[in-house]
Amino acid sequence: MGEAPAFFEEDLQGDFSDGFDLKSKGLETATVVGDKIYVIGGTDDESTSTIDVRILYKSTGEWVIPTVLGTKPKLSKGHSAVLLNEDRILIVKGDSTPDDCVWSLEVDTKFVREHNNNFETEVVAWSRGVKGDVEKPIVISGPSGVGKGTLISELMKEFPSMFGFSVSHTTRGPRDKEKDGVHYHFTERSLMEKDIKDGKFLEFASVHGNLYGTSAEAVEVVADAGKRCILDIDVQGARSVRASPLEAVFIFICPPSFEELEKRLRARGTETEEQIQKRLRNAKAELEQGQSPGLFDHILVNDDLDTCYKNLKKLLCLDGSSGITTPKSLPKMFVLPLDNSISKIDQKILMNCGTAKIEKASQLMFVLDVSSLKGGAPGRTRGLNFYAIDPFADGLNGIRQLS
Numbered sequence: 001m002g003e004a005p006a007f008f009e010e011d012l013q014g015d016f017s018d019g020f021d022l023k024s025k026g027l028e029t030a031t032v033v034g035d036k037i038y039v040i041g042g043t044d045d046e047s048t049s050t051i052d053v054r055i056l057y058k059s060t061g062e063w064v065i066p067t068v069l070g071t072k073p074k075l076s077k078g079h080s081a082v083l084l085n086e087d088r089i090l091i092v093k094g095d096s097t098p099d100d101c102v103w104s105l106e107v108d109t110k111f112v113r114e115h116n117n118n119f120e121t122e123v124v125a126w127s128r129g130v131k132g133d134v135e136k137p138i139v140i141s142g143p144s145g146v147g148k149g150t151l152i153s154e155l156m157k158e159f160p161s162m163f164g165f166s167v168s169h170t171t172r173g174p175r176d177k178e179k180d181g182v183h184y185h186f187t188e189r190s191l192m193e194k195d196i197k198d199g200k201f202l203e204f205a206s207v208h209g210n211l212y213g214t215s216a217e218a219v220e221v222v223a224d225a226g227k228r229c230i231l232d233i234d235v236q237g238a239r240s241v242r243a244s245p246l247e248a249v250f251i252f253i254c255p256p257s258f259e260e261l262e263k264r265l266r267a268r269g270t271e272t273e274e275q276i277q278k279r280l281r282n283a284k285a286e287l288e289q290g291q292s293p294g295l296f297d298h299i300l301v302n303d304d305l306d307t308c309y310k311n312l313k314k315l316l317c318l319d320g321s322s323g324i325t326t327p328k329s330l331p332k333m334f335v336l337p338l339d340n341s342i343s344k345i346d347q348k349i350l351m352n353c354g355t356a357k358i359e360k361a362s363q364l365m366f367v368l369d370v371s372s373l374k375g376g377a378p379g380r381t382r383g384l385n386f387y388a389i390d391p392f393a394d395g396l397n398g399i400r401q402l403s
């Protein structure tokens with residue numbers, strides 16, 4: 001809580017229905033959502049390097065500093081703000097790099113509402129905007145020892161530029177050849193529990209007595225690299241991802257028999273007898289849950305490894321049949337001029353660019369189409385679509401997609 005700064009009263013006159021710039025500071029915007037005014041921007045504190053958020057309740061005049069989830073955007077020399085769907089504020093930063101120019105501050109999304117109960121203050125969440133979409137991640141589940149890891153490494157070896165592995169966090173200790181940051185992020189329970197509370201995980205589960213989880217970042221870094229993400233997670237995790245906004249393809253791997261599963265688990269030689277017994281007990285439940293209607297899109301039996309691998313490639317359309325999907329390199333965005341000003345019409349945000357920082361920028365108006373936005377906190381906001389309009393050109397010739 002605090003007092004409204006001096007500039008505030010005279011600047012907050014008029015209609016704030018879609019967010020607008022606070023002229024007096026240039027670095028701050030105020031956006032009205034119901035009874036709350038979200039003031040976004042730097043403070044007088046020179047040491048602050050990220051964009052701060054404060055909330056003013058219109059009816060009571062109270063200030064609240066919210067709990068901010070997600071990675072905060074770095075301060076820029078100004079930004080514009082526009083309210084989308086009453087639940088998020090889109091920020092367009094001036095003078096920023098291509099992958100740092102659009103951010104979304106979620107104020108009333110499902111993710112924010114889910115985390116409101118965990119904290120005593122208001123909760124908001126940042127999500128970085130990314131141009132274009134990515135292919136659906138692939139979730140691979142199945143009992144321990146069935147061959148998930150073996151199949152995934154085959155896939156990554158054969159198609160290194162196409163797939164990337166989501167590196168999970170776990171509280172279990174590393175096996176002999178396992179490397180931190182490659183096979184898992186090996187971590188401590190208390191640290192992981194704190195990150196879970198802070199909304200950094202897409203899903204987590206207690207598996208065979210340890211905590212395992214997929215951070216939003218683990219999936220997003222793969223997508224940022226233009227690759228399709230593969231997740232190796234247990235059935236509880238698959239269920240959580242199914243219930244989350246992340247759209248994915250779900251594949252369950254079955255052993256040919258329980259005896260064969262036991263043989264493989266012992267032959268791998270990475271667990272003690274006690275741990276093997278625990279994994280086998282859990283396998284029974286997992287094999288049952290794997291058949292749950294609507295949970296998995298595909299079930300593959302891993303009897304002969306080569307045959308199973310061929311079947312996996314077939315269902316991912318990697319066997320030369322139709323639908324081969326090569327990774328799209330992520331298109332570049334442009335650097336927005338410093339003095340951008342924006343307005344919103346339906347699902348299109350118009351940006352006037354007055355400073356020539358890119359070729360012909362002084363003649364261009366940019367349109368940010370937000371009709372197909374996907375994702376959001378705790379991951380990236382994807383599906384941003386930019387067009388440039390040259391107001392001096394006629395008809396459709398004046399519109400071109402930026403790439």
Ligand code: ADP
Pocket residue numbers: 142143144145146147148149150151264265267268302303304305306308
């Ligand atoms: P998971 O990742 O599901 O726990 P792994 O990929 O580690 O399982 O496989 C467990 C063991 O079984 C490994 O030693 C692996 O080499 C072996 N394995 C995997 N698939 C087969 C198969 N189809 N036939 C025989 N052994 C297999």
Ligand code: 5GP
Pocket residue numbers: 141142143144168169172203204205207208212213214232233234235236237238
């Ligand atoms: P392991 O200890 O053999 O590497 O993995 C044990 C189990 O944990 C496997 O079934 C594996 O799929 C699952 N697992 C690994 N990472 C994750 C994760 O991030 N989330 C969940 N829910 N399960 C995971």
